Amino acid sequence: MIDKASKTLLEVRELRATVNGVEILKGLDFTVKSGEVHAIMGPNGSGKSTFAKVLAGHTAYEVTAGSVRFEGKNLFELAPEERARAGVFLAFQYPIEIPGVANSQFLRLTYNTMQAQRGQEELDPLEFDDFVREKMKLLDISPDFLGRNVNEGFSGGEKKRNEILQMALLDPRLAILDETDSGLDIDALRIVSQGVNQLANRENAIVLVTHYQRLLNYIVPDFVHVMEAGRIVKTGDKSLALELETRGYDWVAAERQAAAVVA
Amino acid sequence: MSTVRPIQRPAKGYLETMLAGQSQLRAIPLAWINALRAQALGRLDVLTVPTLRDEEWRFTDLSPLIKLSFQPVRSATDLRAADIEQFDLEEARTRLVFVDGVYAPHLSSTLTDGGVMVANLSAADTAQAATIEPHLGRHAAFGDNVFAALNTAFLQDVAVILVPRNVTLVAPLHLLFIATQSETASYPRCLLVAEFGSSVTLIEDYVALQDEAYFINPVTEIALADRAQVKHIRVQRDSVKAFHLADCAVSLGRSSNYQSVSVALGAQISRYNLSVLLAEGAECVVDGLALIAGGQLADTHTSIDHAQPNGASRQLHKCIVGGSAHAVFNGKVIVRPGAQRTDSNQSSRNLLLTGKAHVDTKPQLEIFADDVKCAHGATIGQLDSEEVFYLKSRGLSDSVARNLLTYAFGAEIIERIPVASLKHRLELKMLEQTGSLP
Numbered sequence: 001m002i003d004k005a006s007k008t009l010l011e012v013r014e015l016r017a018t019v020n021g022v023e024i025l026k027g028l029d030f031t032v033k034s035g036e037v038h039a040i041m042g043p044n045g046s047g048k049s050t051f052a053k054v055l056a057g058h059t060a061y062e063v064t065a066g067s068v069r070f071e072g073k074n075l076f077e078l079a080p081e082e083r084a085r086a087g088v089f090l091a092f093q094y095p096i097e098i099p100g101v102a103n104s105q106f107l108r109l110t111y112n113t114m115q116a117q118r119g120q121e122e123l124d125p126l127e128f129d130d131f132v133r134e135k136m137k138l139l140d141i142s143p144d145f146l147g148r149n150v151n152e153g154f155s156g157g158e159k160k161r162n163e164i165l166q167m168a169l170l171d172p173r174l175a176i177l178d179e180t181d182s183g184l185d186i187d188a189l190r191i192v193s194q195g196v197n198q199l200a201n202r203e204n205a206i207v208l209v210t211h212y213q214r215l216l217n218y219i220v221p222d223f224v225h226v227m228e229a230g231r232i233v234k235t236g237d238k239s240l241a242l243e244l245e246t247r248g249y250d251w252v253a254a255e256r257q258a259a260a261v262v263a
Numbered sequence: 264m265s266t267v268r269p270i271q272r273p274a275k276g277y278l279e280t281m282l283a284g285q286s287q288l289r290a291i292p293l294a295w296i297n298a299l300r301a302q303a304l305g306r307l308d309v310l311t312v313p314t315l316r317d318e319e320w321r322f323t324d325l326s327p328l329i330k331l332s333f334q335p336v337r338s339a340t341d342l343r344a345a346d347i348e349q350f351d352l353e354e355a356r357t358r359l360v361f362v363d364g365v366y367a368p369h370l371s372s373t374l375t376d377g378g379v380m381v382a383n384l385s386a387a388d389t390a391q392a393a394t395i396e397p398h399l400g401r402h403a404a405f406g407d408n409v410f411a412a413l414n415t416a417f418l419q420d421v422a423v424i425l426v427p428r429n430v431t432l433v434a435p436l437h438l439l440f441i442a443t444q445s446e447t448a449s450y451p452r453c454l455l456v457a458e459f460g461s462s463v464t465l466i467e468d469y470v471a472l473q474d475e476a477y478f479i480n481p482v483t484e485i486a487l488a489d490r491a492q493v494k495h496i497r498v499q500r501d502s503v504k505a506f507h508l509a510d511c512a513v514s515l516g517r518s519s520n521y522q523s524v525s526v527a528l529g530a531q532i533s534r535y536n537l538s539v540l541l542a543e544g545a546e547c548v549v550d551g552l553a554l555i556a557g558g559q560l561a562d563t564h565t566s567i568d569h570a571q572p573n574g575a576s577r578q579l580h581k582c583i584v585g586g587s588a589h590a591v592f593n594g595k596v597i598v599r600p601g602a603q604r605t606d607s608n609q610s611s612r613n614l615l616l617t618g619k620a621h622v623d624t625k626p627q628l629e630i631f632a633d634d635v636k637c638a639h640g641a642t643i644g645q646l647d648s649e650e651v652f653y654l655k656s657r658g659l660s661d662s663v664a665r666n667l668l669t670y671a672f673g674a675e676i677i678e679r680i681p682v683a684s685l686k687h688r689l690e691l692k693m694l695e696q697t698g699s700l701p
Contacts, residue, residue, distance in 0.1 A: 056656050059648070084658035096653040100671030100678065109667070110657040117658065166657060 006033040007071075009174050009205050010055075015066035016230075017054050024050040026230035027066070032174065035202045039216055039241060040209050042227035043249045048209045049093060051227070052178040056090035057083050070174065085117040087173030087204075091163040091180050098150035103162070106150045107132055111169045135168045139195040156183035157192075164195045175199070176207045181215040193218030213245035226252050278307055278409070280332035281448065285416055291385075293392055296418060299400045303415035310409040322591040322623045323534060323562045328506045333448040333478045335417065336363040340443040344370060347441060350470055352684050355437035357381050359422045362441050364449025364479075366420040374436075377427070381436055384421035394425055399454050402484040402512040408536075410508045414482040417450040424454065426461040426491075435464035435496075435682050442501060445475030453483040457491035459516075464494040466682060471502040471529070483511040487519040487545075494522045496680050498689065501529035503559060510536045515545035517571075524679050526689060527553040527561045528696065534562040543571035549578045552676035553592075554696055556585035556616075566595040567609075569602040572632075578609040583673050583697075584620035595627040596637065603634040611641040614672050669697040 012030040016023060024047045032038055040048050054061045055068065057080035068075040070088060078086060098106065104125075111132075112122040123131060133143065141161050151159050160180050167175050177196065181189055196219050200206055208219060216224070216238060224241045226234040226249065234240070234252050244252075285304065290297055312329055313320040340362055347360070347370065359381065360370035366383040374381040380391050387395060399421065405412035422438045440451045457463055467483060479501060487493055493513075501507050507530040515521055519542070527533050539547050553561035567576045582590035590613065598605045613622040626639040646668050654664035673693050680686040 056652075058652055079661075080652060080655040081658050081660050081664075084656055090656050092653065092656075096647075096650050098650065098653075098668065098671050100674030101667060106667075109663075110659060113658040113663075170658065 006035045006202070008033050009071060011067075011069045013067045015051075015054070015068060016064045017050060017061050018064055019050065019061050023064070024061075024230055025054065028231050030225070030232055032205045032207060034173070034205055036223065037200060037206045037219060037221045038208065039221040039224045040207060040227055040232075041211070041224060041241065041244055046227045047230040048227050049178055052090055052176045052207075052209050055083075055088060055176055056080060084170070085114065089167050089170055089172030089175045091160070091167060091175065091177040093178040093180075093182065095151050095159040095163055097152045097154070099152045101150050102146070103148055103150050104129070104132070104146040107146075107166065107169060110166065114170050132165075132169065135165060138198060139165055139168060140191050141165055157185065157188035160184060160188070160192055161195070164192055164199075168195065168199055173204050174207070175204065176209065178209045179211065180208070181210055181212060189215065190218060213241045216241045228253060277312055277329040277332055278310075278413070281413065282307065282416065284334045288417065288419055291419070293396075295396055296399075300416055300418055303405050303412045303418075306405055306412040307409065307416060310407070310412060312409055319564065319593075322589070323532065323560060325532070328478070328532060331446070331476070331478070333446050335449060336365065336444050336447045339363070339365050339367070342367065342370060342441070342443065346472070347439070350439055350441070350468065352435070352437050352466065352682060354682050354684055355435045355466065357434065358437040358439060359383065360439045360441065361420060361422070361449075361451055363444050363447055364420065364440070364451055377430070378425070379427060379430060379432065380423055380425040382423060384423050387423060391423070391425060394456060395423060395454060398456050398484060398486050400484075402486060402514050403482050403510050404512070408510065410480055411482050411510045414450045414452060414480050414510070418452060419450075420452070422451075422453040424456070424463065424465065426455075426457045426463045428458040429460040430458075431462040432464070435466050435494075437466045438468060440467075440469045440479070440481065442469075442471040442475070442477050442479060442505065443473070445473070445477055448478040448480065451479065451481035453481070455483075455485045455493065457485075457487045457493050457519075459488045460490045461488075462492040464681060465496070466685060467495070467497045469499045469501050469507065469529070471500070471505065474502045474504055476504040476506075476531070477502070478506045479508075481507075481509045483509070485511070485513040485521070487513070487515045487521060489516040489542075490518050491516060492520045494681055495524075496682060496685065497523065497525040497535075498685070499525070499527045499529055499533060499535070500692070501533070503529055503531060503557065505530045507533040509534065511538070513537070513539045513547075515539065515541045515547060517542045518544040520545070521547040523547075523549050524676060525551045525563070526677070527551070527555070527563070528692065530559065530561070532560045532562075534564070536564045538566040538568065539576070540568045540570055541574040541576065544573040545571075546575040547577070549576065550676050550679055551580040552673050553582045553584075553590050554673055554693060555583070555588040555590060556696070557588060558586065559588045560591070561588075562591035564593045566597065567607070568597045568599070569605040569607065570599045572601065572603045572605070574602065575606040576608070579676065580611050581673065581676055582613045582622055582624075583616065583669060584614065584622055585616040587617070587619040587621075589621045590623075592622070592624045593627065594625070594639075595629065596639065598628075598630040598632050598635050598637065600631040602632045605632065605635040605637065607635070607637040609639040612672075613641070613643040614669065615643065615645055616669065666697045670694055673697070
C-alpha cells in the first residue's frame with residue numbers, strides 16, 4: 001500500500017558491486033518506503049540475487065561505489081548480524097541445511113537475539129513453543145517442523161515456508177524475498193504468499209525478487225522493476241509484470257535502445 | 264626384508280618400571296587367568312613402546328608418556344554414591360563402577376538373573392568361568408600390542424557381561440571407570456559375550472574427578488554370536504592431563520549386528536584402537552567423534568575386517584580440532600578374498616577451528632574380492648562460510664554462529680547415541696566446549 005505518511009526505509013544510490021572482480025551491479029538506484037511491496041524482475045544474470053545478498057551483507061560481494069541507507073543509517077557500516085537486528089531480513093533462495101541443530105532451538109535462538117535487541121523479554125523453551133506454534137498455525141506449517149533439524153531433509157517448499165516462519169518471528173522492517181516462489185507448487189505458493197500478506201503492514205516493506213509473474217497474483221506489488229545488467233531499467237505498476245509475462249524482457253531493452261537513439 | 268630396529272633402552276626401562284607392581288598382584292583361583300598374565304609378561308619382555316618410526320604410531324608421539332611411569336593405586340579412594348551422582352544415567356539400572364581400575368562393589372549394582380551375568384570376574388561361578396575362558400584375552404591379541412599386553416599382565420578386575428541365547432536386555436548397562444588419584448596407572452578390562460540372538464546395549468564411560476595426570480590403559484573384548492545385536496557407546500571424558508591408551512576388539516558372528524558410537528573429549532594423549540571382525544552377513548556401524556582443543560592429541564585407529572561374504576559396514580568419524588590440538592584418524596577396511604558382496608562405506612570428516620589445529624586422516628581400503636561395493640572419503644575443512652552467513656543474517660553474532668555450527672557438526676554423531684540421558688549430558692558438554700573453543 002502506498003501511503004502519504006510513509007517513511008523512506010531504503011535508499012540505494014548508484015550502487016556498484018563486484019564478485020570475484022566481475023562487476024555485477026552497475027549503478028543501481030532503488031527506493032523503498034514503509035507500507036510498500038516491490039517486485040524486482042529481470043532475466044537470469046541481471047544481478048537480482050546479487051542485489052539481495054549485498055543488502056544482507058554477504059562477504060563474497062564487494063561494494064565498489066554508491067550508497068545504501070536504511071532508515072537513514074549507512075547500511076555498509078553494519079555487519080550482517082547488525083543489519084538483521086536493525087530489521088533487514090533476507091529470505092534465502094537456497095536456505096542452508098544445518099544437521100545437528102533442532103529447528104526449535106535455532107528459531108528460539110534467533111528470536112531471543114532479536115528480542116534482546118528490541119529490549120524485550122526473551123522466551124524460555126516452553127513459552128517459545130506456545131508462541132511459535134501460534135505463528136505456525138497462521139502460516140499453515142506442520143508442527144513437526146520444530147522437532148526436525150534446521151532445513152535438513154526439507155523439501156523445497158518446506159524450506160521456503162521455514163524462511164517465512166523466520167520472517168514472522170523476526171518481524172523485520174524490510175524483508176527481501178529472494179526467489180521465494182521458485183520450486184514451489186501452486187498450493188505451497190498460495191500458502192507462502194498468504195503468510196507474506198499477513199505479515200505486510202504499514203510499518204514494514206517487502207521486496208520480492210522473482211522470475212515469474214505468477215507470484216504477483218498472490219502478493220500484489222505496488223511497484224514492479226525490471227533489472228538488467230546490474231541496473232533498474234524500468235519501473236511500473238503491477239501491469240508491467242503482466243506485460244513482461246506475455247512479451248518477455250527483450251522489448252524492454254529494445255525500447256531503451258530506441259530511446260537512446262532518439263536522445 | 265626385515266628392518267632391524269635399535270633397542271630402545273628408555274622405553275624398555277619404562278615398561279620395567281611400569282611392571283614393578285605386577286608381581287604383587289593377587290593370584291586368581293582360575294589357573295588360566297594366571298597363565299594369561301604370564302603369557303602377557305612374556306611378550307612384554309620382547310615388545311617395546313612404539314615410536315614415531317612405527318607406521319601405526321607415526322603421528323602419535325608417546326615420549327611425554329614414557330617419562331612418567333605410574334603405578335596402580337596402593338589404597339583405594341573412598342567414594343560414596345553421592346560423590347559420583349553426576350555420572351548417574353537414569354536408564355541404566357545395572358552399573359559396574361571401577362575406581363582407579365579397582366572394582367567398587369558398594370557403588371555397583373550387578374545383574375545375575377536367568378543366566379545373565381553383569382558383574383566383576385571374581386563373582387563368576389564355574390559355569391560362567393567356562394563361558395568366559397574361550398573369550399577373555401582371545402579377541403584382543405596382545406602378541407604384538409604392547410599396551411594390550413600391559414593390560415593383560417595386570418588382569419585382575421574384569422567387567423564381565425554374559426547375555427544368554429535369545430535374551431534381550433532392554434535397559435542399557437553402564438560401566439563407569441572413575442579416575443581419582445593422580446600419577447597412577449589403571450588397567451580397566453571388559454568382556455561382553457552376547458550369545459545367539461541376544462541383544463544388549465553397553466555404555467563404557469571413562470571419567471575423572473579431578474584434572475590430574477594419570478595413565479589409563481583399557482582393553483575391551485566383545486564377542487557376538489550369530490544373530491546377536493550389540494550397541495556399544497564409549498565415552499572418554501578423562502582429565503585433559505591424562506594418558507588414555509585403549510584397545511577394543513569386536514568379533515561378529517553370522518548375521519549379527521554391532522553398532523558403536525565412541526566419543527573422545529578428554530586426555531592429553533588418547534589412542535583408541537578398534538578392530539571389528541565380521542563373519543558372513545554381519546553388519547556394523549562404527550561412528551566416532553573427537554572434540555579436542557588446547558594441546559590435546561586424540562588418535563583413533565579402526566580396522567573393519569570383512570572376512571566373509573555379504574557383510575556390511577558403515578563408518579562416520581568426525582574430528583573437531585581447536586587450539587593447537589592434533590587429531591589422527593586411521594580407518595582400515597579390509598575385504599578378504601571370498602568376502603563377496605561386501606557393502607562398505609567409510610567417511611572421515613574433520614573440522615579445524617584454528618590455524619594451528621591439525622588433522623591427519625588416512626582412510627585405507629584393502630580389497631581382495633571383486634564383487635563388492637566400497638566407498639570412502641575424507642574431508643578436512645573450516646566452517647562453511649555460507650552457513651555462517653545464513654546464521655548471521657538471522658541476527659546471530661559471528662561467534663554464536665560459529666559455535667552453533669561447530670556444535671552441530673559434532674551433534675550429528677552424538678545424536679546417534681541411543682541413551683537419552685547420556686546424549687543430553689554430552690550435548691551440554693559439547694555446548695560448553697564449543698562455546699569455549701577459540
